Amino acid sequence: MSNAEWADRGNQVFIGTYNRFPAAMVRGSGCRLWDADGKEYLDFLAGIAVCSLGHCHPRVTEAICRQASSLVHVSNLFHTQPQIELAELLVAHSFADRVFMANSGAEVNEAAIKLARIHSGEGKYEIISLEGSFHGRTLATVAATGQPKFHQGFEPLPQGFVHAPFGDPQAIEQLITPQTCAILCEPLQGESGVRPLEKDYLLAIRDLCDRHGLLLIFDEVQTGLGRTGTLFAHEQLGVTPDIMTLAKALGNGLPIGAMLTTQKIAASLVVGTHASTFGGNPVAAAAAVEVMKVMLADGFLESVREKSRYFVKKLEGVAARYPQLANGVRGRGLLLGLVLTEKGVEQGGAIVQHLFEQGVLINFAGNRVLRFVPPLVVSTEEIDMLIEKLCQVLDRFA
Ligand SMILES: *Cc1c(COP(=O)(O)O)cnc(C)c1O
Numbered sequence: 001m002s003n004a005e006w007a008d009r010g011n012q013v014f015i016g017t018y019n020r021f022p023a024a025m026v027r028g029s030g031c032r033l034w035d036a037d038g039k040e041y042l043d044f045l046a047g048i049a050v051c052s053l054g055h056c057h058p059r060v061t062e063a064i065c066r067q068a069s070s071l072v073h074v075s076n077l078f079h080t081q082p083q084i085e086l087a088e089l090l091v092a093h094s095f096a097d098r099v100f101m102a103n104s105g106a107e108v109n110e111a112a113i114k115l116a117r118i119h120s121g122e123g124k125y126e127i128i129s130l131e132g133s134f135h136g137r138t139l140a141t142v143a144a145t146g147q148p149k150f151h152q153g154f155e156p157l158p159q160g161f162v163h164a165p166f167g168d169p170q171a172i173e174q175l176i177t178p179q180t181c182a183i184l185c186e187p188l189q190g191e192s193g194v195r196p197l198e199k200d201y202l203l204a205i206r207d208l209c210d211r212h213g214l215l216l217i218f219d220e221v222q223t224g225l226g227r228t229g230t231l232f233a234h235e236q237l238g239v240t241p242d243i244m245t246l247a248k249a250l251g252n253g254l255p256i257g258a259m260l261t262t263q264k265i266a267a268s269l270v271v272g273t274h275a276s277t278f279g280g281n282p283v284a285a286a287a288a289v290e291v292m293k294v295m296l297a298d299g300f301l302e303s304v305r306e307k308s309r310y311f312v313k314k315l316e317g318v319a320a321r322y323p324q325l326a327n328g329v330r331g332r333g334l335l336l337g338l339v340l341t342e343k344g345v346e347q348g349g350a351i352v353q354h355l356f357e358q359g360v361l362i363n364f365a366g367n368r369v370l371r372f373v374p375p376l377v378v379s380t381e382e383i384d385m386l387i388e389k390l391c392q393v394l395d396r397f398a
Pocket of ligand 1: 103105137219247248
C-alpha cells in the first residue's frame, strides 16, 4: 500500500478535523521516520514535542513490551508498580508532593481547573489565562485557551474563564475579582508561536497570586520533561507554581498526563471527586518511568542545553542570511522558533510544505514562526542537515 492509497482510505472514513501531510508513516527510529513509499524524513516535529527520546527509543520500547506482557490494565481500583514508581520520580524531582494521572494534556488541565475551583471554595471559580495561550480542546480547556479561533461555533463555553493581554501584569491584576481562584499559564507559549514569558513577567504573576490568594497553575504540557533544557521550564525562571500539568513528552508517545501539586492543595480532592479509567495505565506509566530515568541520567539535560546553544546560533545565521523572510529566533532549549517577517509569514505554509517534500518535518506555529521541536536526542549533524535543507528551501522564496 502506497501513501496515496492509505490517504484515500483514510479520507473515506475519518471526520475531517485534521489537515494531514500526504504521507502514511510506517516506521520510526531516533530522529528519522519512513513512510509507506519508503521515503525517509528528518523529524524536527517529534509527534508535536512528544517523542523527546526519539522514535522507538530502545529502553522505552523494552519497558512497554515488558509491561505489556505482564499487566496492561486494572483501573485505579488497584495499585500498580509502574504508576507508583512514576509518581515517586515526579515527586522526587519537582516542587510537588502529590500526583494525579490522566491520559492527555487537556485532561490534566481539566483536573487542574477542578482542583483550583474545589480548593478555593464556593464562589471562587474564575481562572485568568493569557491571550495566545493553548490549553486543550475539551470545552473547559478551550474556554481557558486565549485564542478566539478555538471558541468559534462552540459557544456557549463553560463560564469562569477570562483572558488577559500577553505580557502585562497590570492587565491581569485588573481582571482579578472576588471570584478569581487561579492564574493559568504556559511558561512559554508553544502553539501560538513559541513565545517565552520573561522571568520578570512570571515573577510578577507569582507575586499577584501571593498577594491575592490565588493559585498559580503552570501548563507545562509542552515545555515539561527536558524540552527547554531543564526537567521543567519553570526551574530556570525561579518561579514555582502551586499546580503543574505535564503530558506530551511524558510517555514518549504513549498517552499519559500528570497533574502535580503540594500536599496541602491536593487535600481538597478527596475520594470520588475526580477520576480517570485509564489514567496512569501500567503500560503508559512503565514507558514514562523509563523516560524519566533516561532524562535524569547524568549529562542528558546538559546535552539538551548544549545542542540548544548550537541550534540557536545556526538559526540566527539563517535569520541573518534571509532578512527579507526571517527576523529573529526565540524559544528555550529545543523548543525554538524562527520568527518570520510579514513577507515570510505569507510563505510560512509553503516553506513547511517544501521542507516536507525535501524530507524534513517542521511546522508553522501561530501564523508567525517556523517551529522546531526535534527529539532531544538529535545530533549536531542532524541539526546541520536541517539547516542545510532549510536554506535550500528559503533560497527559493528569498
Ligand atoms: C498540546 C498541549 C495541550 C493539549 O494536550 P492534548 O494531549 O492534546 O490534550 C495543552 N496545553 C499545552 C501547552 C499544549 O501544548
